[in-house]
Amino acid sequence: MTDRIEQRINSLNKRLNSEKRFRIYCIGAMSFALAWVLILFLNIFSSGYSAFYRTVIQVDVPFLNLIEDTTQFTEMSSEDINNLSMYSFSKKAIYGLFPDIEEKKDKKMLIRLFSIEFEQEIREFLKSNKSNINETETIYLTASDDVDQVNKGNYPRDLDEDKRRIKDIQLLFFDDLVDRGLVSYEFNLPFLMRGDSREPELAGVGGSIVGSLFTILVVLILSFPIGIFAAIYLEEFAPKNRVTDFIEININNLAAVPSIVFGLLGLGIILNTFGLPRSTPLVGGIVLSLMTLPTIIIATRASLRAVPPSIREGALAVGATKMQAVMHHVVPVAMPGALTGTIIGLAQALGETAPLLLIGMVAFVVDVPQTPLDASASLPVQVYLWSESAERGYVEKTSATIMMLLGFLILMNLAAVLIRRKFETKW
């Protein structure tokens, strides 16, 4: 008798132990996955956050040297100001930081502390403040990428001079400017507003954010109604026969087609046959819609299928037509699921790169697009473009762009969760 009890206890302990082991494996798997996500986020954040700040240097600009009476600027149009020759004037304003230097070479080095567009920045300042320009104005000019990186501590100062992009004398100038309190560190608003640039300190993600938003908008407008209607037809109205089976299999296959194939399709048909403008969010959106459609159709069908058939019967039994039963009772219940599927599809489309490369959204575009018909970049393609550049400014901007992309994705997924929570039918 006691033997049997002991045997049972042993067997029970065995089962309990195996459950314990199983739990440990599960926790281990989860921790492993979480650790990688954490490493990814930490890595991107630590190398990317500094791109949201930029270094500027205060320069006193004596506008009196440009014109005899600064009130005359008030009467000048923007075009007049554009026609003013300001290059040597702007350079002289910068030389004013170190009046003692004489040698041409040193002066050149001093100019190179600033971004190449310093003349343009002074001109823009003049244009936007032309009615109340003082004789001398203090302007914050963008520092060059090298100075910016030194200021952020991303650039090693202890290398030999010939291995550094920034020269000893420039470091001397820079340290002196820091001591005089003329160097400051500010939020990098231009990074969020501007388009791409060949100069890392001037490059921004504004163009690709707008490009991505236009693209997603096109995807939403095209794939949401088409996907929902296709799903409703297939699930509720289509007869179950070989043709619909064939369609169903092909929709599932479509979801598994590599995205670059859709890019080829876009290149071959949408660009070459239909002749739509290359590199535009419109074409990008059309191509990505093809990719998003199967996701939306599959998600919508699944949520339509989850609506209990008794609801359809209830509606039919009071004399509703098939369409009324579907539209009044089934679709509203299935809508949260369909919306969730749509948002997940859009999030996929937002992060997609390969098809956009083929339809030319990989072009170097400086202007922020105004309409979906303007050539444009998109966030993932911007990451791809900048990740190939050597300058340190682009390295941090690559990570910062990834941060923006991840931010958008997290926001969209959050929206999907909230929609599901809020509108889900409680039975």
Add this chain to the structure above:
Amino acid sequence: MKSIKIKADNLNVYYGEKQALFDVSMYMEEKQVTALIGPSGCGKSTFIRCLNRMNDVIDICKVQGKIEIDGNDIYAPDMQVEQLRERVGMVFQKPNPFPKSIFENVAYGPRIHGIAEHKSDLEEIVVNSLKKAALFDEVKDRLNDAGTGLSGGQQQRLCIARAISVNPDIILMDEPCSALDPIATARIEELMGELKTEYTIIIVTHSMQQAARVSSRTGFFHLGKLVEVDKTETIFSNPSDQRTQDYITGRFG
């Protein structure tokens, strides 16, 4: 003898290859309760779903024979099924209120048929339907609450209110009490007694006591055949077929 409301003539129903009903012929009297009893899978639900052509929804279902309501063949090509279902309401086994408010549940039918011209008419129909379904007093303060939030018995009465909201002649009930407790069942049975003054009621039930309590005529189905149909007293006291005798005495089923 009451006048005949529904008449089925040599009805055969097939689900694909499988035949579910064999040569069923019976009639149902106006403003009476007719009960259909029989073991599971005997075809009584299939039969009742033919009466409002609910079986049309099933692709593989094929119906042969004739069903006449007030002398009109409901499977005639010019019969509109939506119109038929307006006249023949149905209450299902499991309460299936729409996931909408109590008011909307009852108002849906009148609204799609355009029965109510004004909002006040609609409100009147909803209130009357709920009163007839003996639910109004319980829900009058919360007509805008979800219909799915009611108890099982209340949900079933809400479904009855929904069925009578379009003012049908006939109400089909497919095991309406099988998901309910005895108290809720008693209320529904009581309700049927009231409703039969206005409506012709056909009820499918597994409970022989229920059939005996509520119905005036009873039909016994077995293996897709209508074995016997007669006055309820006759079926339960003096059935003419041995199978009916065996079933009602609990020897099988």
